[in-house]
Amino acid sequence: MGGMERKDTVVIGAGAAGLMAALELTAAGHDVQVLEARARVGGRVHTVRLPDGRFANAGAEWVNPEHHEVLGLVERYGLGLRSGGGFEALVVDGWAQVEEAGDAERVEEALEGLEGRLTDLEHPWNDPVAREMDRRSATDWMDTAGLSPSERAWMTAYVRTEYMVEPEELSELVLALGEELDSGETAYRIAGGTAELTDAMARELGEDRIARGEPVRMVEHGRDGVVVRTDGRAVAADRAVIAVPLPALERITLAPAVSVPSVNQGRGGKLLVPYAQRPDAGAGDRHVDRAGFQHVYDNAPEDQPGVPGILTAYAYRPLPEPEVLDTVGALFPELGAPDGAPVAAWWSEEPETGCTYSARGPGDLDSLRRLREPIGRLYPAGEHTEIISGYLDSALRSGRRVAARIVSG
Ligand SMILES: Cc1cc2nc3c(=O)[nH]c(=O)nc-3n(C[C@H](O)[C@H](O)[C@H](O)COP(=O)(O)OP(=O)(O)OC[C@H]3O[C@@H](n4cnc5c(N)ncnc54)[C@H](O)[C@@H]3O)c2cc1C
Numbered sequence: 001m002g003g004m005e006r007k008d009t010v011v012i013g014a015g016a017a018g019l020m021a022a023l024e025l026t027a028a029g030h031d032v033q034v035l036e037a038r039a040r041v042g043g044r045v046h047t048v049r050l051p052d053g054r055f056a057n058a059g060a061e062w063v064n065p066e067h068h069e070v071l072g073l074v075e076r077y078g079l080g081l082r083s084g085g086g087f088e089a090l091v092v093d094g095w096a097q098v099e100e101a102g103d104a105e106r107v108e109e110a111l112e113g114l115e116g117r118l119t120d121l122e123h124p125w126n127d128p129v130a131r132e133m134d135r136r137s138a139t140d141w142m143d144t145a146g147l148s149p150s151e152r153a154w155m156t157a158y159v160r161t162e163y164m165v166e167p168e169e170l171s172e173l174v175l176a177l178g179e180e181l182d183s184g185e186t187a188y189r190i191a192g193g194t195a196e197l198t199d200a201m202a203r204e205l206g207e208d209r210i211a212r213g214e215p216v217r218m219v220e221h222g223r224d225g226v227v228v229r230t231d232g233r234a235v236a237a238d239r240a241v242i243a244v245p246l247p248a249l250e251r252i253t254l255a256p257a258v259s260v261p262s263v264n265q266g267r268g269g270k271l272l273v274p275y276a277q278r279p280d281a282g283a284g285d286r287h288v289d290r291a292g293f294q295h296v297y298d299n300a301p302e303d304q305p306g307v308p309g310i311l312t313a314y315a316y317r318p319l320p321e322p323e324v325l326d327t328v329g330a331l332f333p334e335l336g337a338p339d340g341a342p343v344a345a346w347w348s349e350e351p352e353t354g355c356t357y358s359a360r361g362p363g364d365l366d367s368l369r370r371l372r373e374p375i376g377r378l379y380p381a382g383e384h385t386e387i388i389s390g391y392l393d394s395a396l397r398s399g400r401r402v403a404a405r406i407v408s409g
Pocket residue numbers: 012013014015016017018035036037038041042043044045058059060061062063214215216217243244245248249252268269270347351352353355356357381382383384389390391392393394395
């Protein structure tokens with residue numbers, strides 16, 4: 001076993017959570033090694049760039065005003081923000097709704113009925129009301145709230161788009177926590193693409209601390225420390241930060257085996273379709289008989305009028321490309337044919353991800369509580385360990401929290 005490296009902490013995964021944990025630990029004087037399976041850093045932050053300069057975010061894209069970790073890094077690295085979006089429509093029962101319909105407003109009012117009922121937003125597992133809501137699904141909520149059929153259709157499209165699951169898979173508690181803690185306001189995008197942020201984090205950390213193309217296969221762990229093994233390396237350390245999505249963790253052998261709490265995950269992703277022109281935003285709502293996706297928008301920066309766009313179809317399950325292109329063609333005949341090859345980003349199909357992002361279902365609250373505790377020498381991090389999960393900001397917050405926990409001993 002000659003040549004085993006020794007570090008204070010091994011961080012598994014160079015997504016936003018792993019990079020943040022590594023930066024914070026390094027700042028606290030730890031000797032850190034990050035092991036990343038892919039040839040690139042960023043994980044679910046990935047900006048696809050076309051040769052003509054057009055780009056689109058395959059993963060994280062929108063930044064809400066309360067995403068202080070993201071906004072702090074934007075400032076620290078001197079990145080630009082652009083506000084607002086271009087053309088955008090939610091597809092409900094085949095209608096691509098450009099304007100927010102009356103159903104949207106009525107559902108939002110009904111959701112406000114969930115406000116003010118939770119008493120411990122930082123420890124929802126200690127709150128009896130939260131525990132009760134955790135047992136119910138978003139479908140149960142729709143029943144209690146007495147939504148009309150068209151309001152239910154809108155809410156279903158919304159849940160599929162926001163959480164990438166079906167309403168019966170999402171807990172009512174996630175909706176209630178969202179009402180309290182998540183503005184849902186897609187205020188900004190990072191001007192040069194979201195990957196600028198994770199690239200800057202990797203630069204600050206230093207490439208010598210990040211090994212790319214090194215999928216971790218096994219983590220041996222005991223009272224005194226860990227040994228983390230890839231195909232070609234073995235790194236011994238006092239502890240490991242496990243900053244990979246839960247489906248990807250299932251592919252890593254933990255020795256001895258431990259049961260890692262699991263929470264429900266969304267599926268699907270985006271199909272990015274380059275077009276020589278953009279949809280006519282003034283043409284009003286459009287209809288198609290069948291649409292597999294629920295959300296469609298133009299990804300090209302709106303401050304570059306006239307440049308060709310990239311239309312993004314957002315779907316809560318992977319869809320065959322011809323089906324998406326047919327639907328887009330029926331909804332937007334003015335676009336003509338794509339002027340480049342579509343880029344599929346079905347994250348739930350990728351072994352390094354296996355999901356889009358977590359969407360806790362009925363009964364998942366206790367798993368969340370346990371995911372926030374170390375398992376011996378193993379420290380889970382990642383968006384799925386946060387009370388408001390599923391965002392880039394969630395991942396960054398988790399990295400900071402886990403690093404602080406390690407530093408405080
Ligand atoms: C389609 C889509 C749209 C999204 N839109 C938004 C949005 O608009 N706004 C927003 O804030 N968030 C959005 N998100 C969510 C955001 O991208 C994630 O919450 C965040 O990037 C997750 O970061 P993470 O570090 O927890 O996980 P990841 O980014 O998944 O990082 C995990 C890392 O671990 C690596 N890894 C996996 N297995 C191994 C292994 N065995 N060994 C070593 N490394 C391994 C992976 O390659 C990856 O780099 C979106 C996500 C998706 C999929």
